[in-house]
Amino acid sequence: MAMLLVAAGACATTGKPDAKAPQAEKPLAGKAYLRQEDLAGKEARVIDERLGVPALKRAEGKGEFRRYAFLSCSLIVILYPDDKGKVRVQHLDAAARVSGDPKPDLDQCLARGPAPVGTS
Numbered sequence: 658m659a660m661l662l663v664a665a666g667a668c669a670t671t672g673k674p675d676a677k678a679p680q681a682e683k684p685l686a687g688k689a690y691l692r693q694e695d696l697a698g699k700e701a702r703v704i705d706e707r708l709g710v711p712a713l714k715r716a717e718g719k720g721e722f723r724r725y726a727f728l729s730c731s732l733i734v735i736l737y738p739d740d741k742g743k744v745r746v747q748h749l750d751a752a753a754r755v756s757g758d759p760k761p762d763l764d765q766c767l768a769r770g771p772a773p774v775g776t777s
Contacts, residue, residue: 690770693749693763701736701744708732708771720747730754730766 696704701721711723712731720737721744735748751766753759 689764689768691767693767695767696734696746696749699746704734704736704746708734720744724752726754726772727751727766728769728772730761730763732766 691707696707699707704723708725711734712726713722713724715722717735720735723734723736725732725734730751731754733748733750733752734746735750736744737747739745749763749767751761751763753761
């Protein structure tokens with residue numbers, strides 16, 4: 658009988674959520690910090706003014722890959738020259754801040770805004 662009580666106790670939960678379990682993003686209430694249309698097609702200088710220095714920047718052929726630390730994701734910005742040679746945003750994406758976490762929603766990522774400086 659004592660063994661059954663011990664076994665049953667081992668199956669009990671504390672009621673606290675598992676810290677490692679991914680949490681679904683809650684929709685943002687209020688005004689969004691950014692939307693995709695605020696960045697898509699914009700020149701590199703506009704991105705620099707809006708987002709500041711990226712956590713990572715690397716050349717990819719004639720283009721650039723940039724990663725910015727946002728509150729709920731790493732914002733990926735890909736820039737390539739347009740037909741007039743101006744370097745513009747050609748692609749936006751959201752990546753998990755921690756390897757193995759689920760891929761975040763780009764709109765939610767942009768809405769929440771950048772992480773405090775120094776938290777890349």
